[in-house]
Amino acid sequence: MELNTIQEVENTTVVNISKVLYSGNVIVTGGRNGEAKSSDGKLDIELTSPGAKGNGTNPEQLLAAGWSACFIGAMHLGAVKMGVHLPSDLSVNTSIDLASNDDGFFLQAHLQVILPGLPIDEARKVVEAAHATCPYSKATRGNINVKIEVVV
Template sequence: MKKNLYTADASAVGGRSGHVRSATGIIDLDMSVPEGLGGKKGATNPEELFAAGYASCFQQALLVIAQKAGDRLDNDTSVKCSVTLFQEGEAYGLSAILDVDLKKFDEAKTIDMVRQAHKICPYSVGTRGNMEVELRVQGKAVPVEAEENIGVAEEK
């Protein structure tokens, strides 16, 4: 049974060279095409905002997984998310790399926790089957089973 927990509202004007503002006013930013693609300095872009949200959300999923196992994450645990904008024919798309450093856990336990977090993180669930997401632990690729990337609607 689906239970809505929270809804965020934001508005954009002017597209990639415009402005975004959340309903709370906490986000109130100029937007730009990425600087490397001719955009202006000092403004953010949708990919940067997506990367920040995904990294934060994935770290929270790791906290949940650790808590359920009776563990605690090191305060210096980090999740780096790199989001790539690409063009394929006339269409544009995104891909992401999540690189996790849990500091105090061995590689096998860290890989297990990362794979579990990927199953429950709302960003991972929302992108599953729609965009390529690569998982890494301290720069090393984590194997992901095909069924772990099947969209929710496709699960049996």
């Protein structure tokens, strides 16, 4: 098999990377009605289109799960720097919408960050810091509509 490499840098912000900490490698076959398997075997999941019958998940749910987990990690890092103790029952409820208009398909996100018992001022500061540092937030910034709601 002959491989050709295409590197897209036009209209893209290129960030200089000093060290790669982890590479997640997943092979998907069959698209939205297929399967996804990671190279380390830890992910092996059936995919189905949103709203379709079947036992699989879909890319929107996977993005929501990944972003939520990463956002919680970013909140913990930010809270330590700020000297804020986060509640043990915190959660992030993320919705990823597959939407369309005359120009085609798009994604949009709504993150509901739940920090029970934390004073609203502290909660907002932690969430703002997390949104500024979370790699998923950085990757989507300026590319999709994102709403973040803080619940205490």
